[in-house]
Amino acid sequence: MSSLPCVGCGWCCLSDPCVESHIRYGYMRRCPDLYWHEGSGCYRCRLAEDPVAGERMRFLLGVGHGCCAPLNSWRLDVRDREK
Structure with a gap:
């Protein structure tokens, strides 16, 4: 199965910030x-x-x-999740 292109929905970064974010800022809910x-x-x-x-x-x-995460529903609803 080939991956789908990133649409910038934010799911991966909002659900699990990267290691670099943890190193720079500690364990925060949002990078x-x-x-x-x-x-x-x-x-x-x-x-x-x-x-x-x-x-x-x-x-x-x-x-x-x-x-x-190609099956994640955010792909079909790309929006600012803070609003």
Whole structure:
């Protein structure tokens, strides 16, 4: 089974923040580097967008490798979960 592309629904990061988030911020309910991007209508990660460490972070976080939970219902309802 091939993975589906990431749609930026935020499920993976909101349900289980990454190890890098835990290292930087401790065990928090929500990673401070996850944010809702109004322009694209999806969640984005500042760790992966960092101009210096972004390439390393994208590799470590698996950015671009597809959805880790293709049956999750959030894929069909991408929205800001804080509203």
